[in-house]
Amino acid sequence: MANLMTDLASRAAEIMTRVRATKPLVHHITNFVVMNETANITLCAGALPVMAHARQEVEEMAGAAHALVLNLGTLWPEQVDAMLVAGRRANVRGIPIVLDPVGAGATRFRTESAQRLLEQLAVSIIRGNFAELATLAGHEATIRGVESVGTSGDPTAVAIACARKFRCVAALTGRTDIVSDGFRVARIANGHELMGRVTGTGCMSTSVTAAYAAVEADSVVAAASALAAFGLAGEIAAQGAPGPGTFHVHLYDALAQMTEEVLRAAARIEVAG
Amino acid sequence: MANLMTDLASRAAEIMTRVRATKPLVHHITNFVVMNETANITLCAGALPVMAHARQEVEEMAGAAHALVLNLGTLWPEQVDAMLVAGRRANVRGIPIVLDPVGAGATRFRTESAQRLLEQLAVSIIRGNFAELATLAGHEATIRGVESVGTSGDPTAVAIACARKFRCVAALTGRTDIVSDGFRVARIANGHELMGRVTGTGCMSTSVTAAYAAVEADSVVAAASALAAFGLAGEIAAQGAPGPGTFHVHLYDALAQMTEEVLRAAARIEVAG
C-alpha cells in the first residue's frame, strides 16, 4: 500500500505535466458565481477553459472540447437543456463529463436536474460535498444552501454508493476527500480549512478534475490526482495568508507554480479497499 | 448620546459574533457583476451565501433562508418575477428582505422594478446610494450608470423620506452612511475612499447588512452595525494597499479576521434625532 501511495503521487505529478503539455480544452456549462474563478483555476491547472451555455452553440463547443463540466450552481431550465445537448455530444465523442451537482438536496429543482442529467448522460465523475452525494445516493443528509452541514454519515460509504448507483466515479470532497468507482477507494488528505471560507473552491476542484480527466482515462486516478494537486495548492496558499482574500489569490499562484517534485513529495493519496 | 454610541459599537461587535456563531443562510437573487464577491463577503461576515434565481427553486430556497437579498444590478424581467416569489415566501416566514435598488433612477426599468418590489413586498431594509434612494423617495438626483453624482441634497432627509414612504429602514451609504427607520437616525463614519474604486462594494455592504439582519430584529441596529463593520474593514484594508486591486483582496481578510475588540473600539456610529 505504501507502494501504491507512492505510485499515485507520482502519477499525479505526471498527469499535471501532461495537462500543461497538451492544454486540453475544458468546456464549462456552469454557474454565474464562479465563472471567472473556475476559468482562472483551469488556466492555472494548465488547461484552457471555455464557458458557453447557449443552446445554439453548446453542441459545437462540446464537439471541440476535451472534457465537459456540468455545474448546477445557478441552474435554470434552459441551461439544463443545454447541458443535455452538450452532454450527448460529449458522450458520442467519448470525452469525460464531470458533474458538479451544487446544492442537490437543497431544492427539488436541483436534485431532479442532477438526477435527470445522470439518467440521460454517461457521466464520468460526480464531484460534490457529502450532502450533495448523499442526496443523490439516496442517503440522509442536511444541506444549508449549498453547504453540507452535520456530516454524521460515512463519506466513504456515500461515495461508494453514489459510484455504484450511477456507474461512475464519485469524488466526495471534505476534510478528507474520497474518490471511488464503487470498488476502488482513494482517500486524499491534502487541503486546508481556509478552502471552506472562499466561495467556489468546490467548483474549482471540479474544473481541475475535468482538466485532469481530459488527459487521463482512469477516472479514479484523474480525480484523486486533481484533488491532491488542488488541495496541496490550498496548503501552500494558506502559508502566511492573513485571511480568505489573500488565500484565494495565492491559491491560483500555488497551483500554477506547482512543480512535479513538490506534488510528488506532498500529495497524500492513500488507497484503500 | 455618548452612551448610546458606546452601546451601538458594542452591539455591532455582539451581532458580528452572533452571525459567526449561527451562520445564517442568506439567499441572494442578485446581479451577475458581483455574485462571487457578495458570496465571498457573506462568508467573511460569518454567514452562508446561496445564489439562486430560477423561478423553479426560489420559493423553496427562500423557505430555507434566514435573510433574502434582492439586488437589481443586472435585472431582467424573469428575475424580477422570481424576486416577487421569493419575497412573498420570505414575508410569510418573517425573515428580513434587504433590497439593493442598483441603478434606480438610471433607467425606467430599474426604477419601476424597485417600486414594484416595494409595493408588493414588505422590505425590511433598502440599502442604496444617494441617487438611488432619492429617486425612490421622489427627490431630485443625478445618477451616472449606477454611480451617484452631484450629491447636492441632504442624505439624512432622503433616508428619512425613503424610510417613511416605504415603512422600512433606509440605509444610505456614502461618505457618511445614514441609517433611518424614518424616526431614529444613525450616522456611520467608518469607511475609506478606496471603497468607491472597487465595483460592488455597495452590493457587498448589502450582503453584510442582510447577514446581520438575519440575527438582529432591530433593522436600524442591524444595518448600522453591518455598515460599521464593513466600513471598518475598508479602513483596515486600505492600510498599505498600493491600489484598488490589493485593497479589494484585503477587504475580505479584514472583515473575516475582525475581532470584537477592534470593532467595539473603532466603530463610529453616532445616533441623532
Add this chain to the structure above:
Amino acid sequence: MANLMTDLASRAAEIMTRVRATKPLVHHITNFVVMNETANITLCAGALPVMAHARQEVEEMAGAAHALVLNLGTLWPEQVDAMLVAGRRANVRGIPIVLDPVGAGATRFRTESAQRLLEQLAVSIIRGNFAELATLAGHEATIRGVESVGTSGDPTAVAIACARKFRCVAALTGRTDIVSDGFRVARIANGHELMGRVTGTGCMSTSVTAAYAAVEADSVVAAASALAAFGLAGEIAAQGAPGPGTFHVHLYDALAQMTEEVLRAAARIEVAG
C-alpha cells in the same frame, strides 16, 4: 517616426488623464465570466462602468453612456438582440461602439452573431485576438475555445483586412498588439506573458479601449493608447508576482496608480505604414 512614437506616448498619457478627469460612462453588454473584472478595470482606467443587458433598459442606458462595449463571450440570442438595440442608439448618438468578438471562429453562433452586429451597426473598434479577427476578415485561423492557437498568419495583414472590410479600426492583441484603420498601422509592444495566464485580460483591454475611445475621436490613437497603458500595467504588475493570482490583483493597482510620466516614458507605440 521616432517623433511620431514620442507623440503617441504623450497622447496616450494625455488621454489617460482626460478619462480620469471626465469619468465617461462605459455601458457594457458583456459576458458573465468577466463582468466583475471588466467593471473593475474600467474603474481603474478612470471611467465608470455600467453593466445592463435587459432589452427593457439597454436603449435608455446606451442613451446615457459615452461608449458602448459589446462582448460576445457568453452570448445568447436575446443578448444579441439587446446589443443591436443598444448599438443603434449608440450610433444615433455618435458614441463609439467597441466590439469584442470573443470566440468568433469557435462556433457558428459566435461568428454569425459578430457578423450580424458588424452588418447592422457602425462599430468603431473591433478588439480581438488573431483567430477572431482572421475569422471575421475571412482568413484562415485556428481557435481552441476562445484562445488563438497556431498564429502562422501575419497579424498586421489580418488587422488591415479586418479594418477595411468593416470600415472600422481593428485592434488585434497578441505578443505585439496591432491597431489599424486599414491605412495607418500602430504596433504596441507593451505587455507581459502573464496576461495570457489570467482569463479575461483580452476583455479587460476592450473595456479600457472603450474608456479611451469615449474621450478620443481618433480611434487608432484611442485604441493604441489604451493597449499601451493596459500592457504597461501588465509589465508593472508582473514585477515580483509569484503567479497569475497575484499578477491579476496587481494589474488593477498598476493601471489605477499609473502616472502620466510613467506612461509617457514606457509606452512603446510604433507607427508603421
